[in-house]
Amino acid sequence: KGTTREQRALKYLKEHARQGDPDSVLETFDEFCRTQEWAMNAAEEKGDILDEIVRELQPTTCLELGTYCGYSAVRIARNLSPSARLITIEVNPDYAAVAREVVKLAGLQDKIEVINLDSADVIRELKTKYDVTKLDLVFLDHWKYLYIRDIKLIEEEKLLKKGSVVFADNVIIPGAPGYLEYIRGSKNYKSTFYSVHFEYMDDMKDGVEKSVYIGDE
Ligand SMILES: O=c1[nH]cnc2c(O)c(F)c(-c3ccc(F)cc3)c(-c3ccc(F)cc3)c12
Numbered sequence: 442k443g444t445t446r447e448q449r450a451l452k453y454l455k456e457h458a459r460q461g462d463p464d465s466v467l468e469t470f471d472e473f474c475r476t477q478e479w480a481m482n483a484a485e486e487k488g489d490i491l492d493e494i495v496r497e498l499q500p501t502t503c504l505e506l507g508t509y510c511g512y513s514a515v516r517i518a519r520n521l522s523p524s525a526r527l528i529t530i531e532v533n534p535d536y537a538a539v540a541r542e543v544v545k546l547a548g549l550q551d552k553i554e555v556i557n558l559d560s561a562d563v564i565r566e567l568k569t570k571y572d573v574t575k576l577d578l579v580f581l582d583h584w585k586y587l588y589i590r591d592i593k594l595i596e597e598e599k600l601l602k603k604g605s606v607v608f609a610d611n612v613i614i615p616g617a618p619g620y621l622e623y624i625r626g627s628k629n630y631k632s633t634f635y636s637v638h639f640e641y642m643d644d645m646k647d648g649v650e651k652s653v654y655i656g657d658e
């Protein structure tokens with residue numbers, strides 16, 4: 442075929458979605474995943490919970506770990522206030538390239554910054570290089586064994602404040618080793634588990650975890 446699944450998805454979006462319309466990009470991506478090829482987007486039930494969190498929290502500064510094709514970045518950014526922004530980190534250069542195109546197609550390039558680096562390296566520089574003081578929302582959706590490493594790093598960097606929300610995908614399948622034990626065992630968070638269907642799969646259950654930071658600033 443010569444093309445990757447991500448490139449085929451982007452081609453479909455360019456042919457079928459309305460330029461500058463985030464809702465159209467998301468609907469079209471969902472259609473692609475339902476009718477053509479499955480893709481690991483935080484969509485459907487997962488996306489609905491994410492929408493609810495963003496609408497209720499009205500975050501100013503958001504961090505996403507694991508951009509993939511940019512589906513959840515668009516899903517988050519479409520609900521952000523004018524001055525709010527999302528920094529999303531993707532270590533895979535091919536995914537990052539597609540994500541940048543999807544963000545542009547949605548017309549959200551002024552709200553979303555896609556960084557093609559390792560998450561730990563960026564987290565360590567958020568305050569100095571990316572002009573971040575505090576993170577209001579963190580979405581964990583990258584390699585599952587990195588959730589625990591990166592949440593500890595985010596705490597070490599003192600990037601969370603009372604009320605900050607950490608939202609984690611795939612805590613059941615494939616699961617994030619050590620993450621649930623850590624976050625549920627920590628006195629600094631109040632966690633809620635949601636049993637949800639897998640993206641685009643009506644017969645498989647996954648889980649997402651919403652944790653509100655209540656610890657010291
Ligand atoms: O890697 C991921 N990042 C973010 N979100 C993901 C997600 O929402 C998923 F549903 C899956 C998933 C899980 C089970 C499965 F069968 C297919 C894909 C993965 C994943 C996990 C392990 C891999 F080897 C490849 C993909 C991810």
Ligand SMILES: [Mg+2]
Binds near residue numbers: 482610
């Ligand atoms: Mg996921």
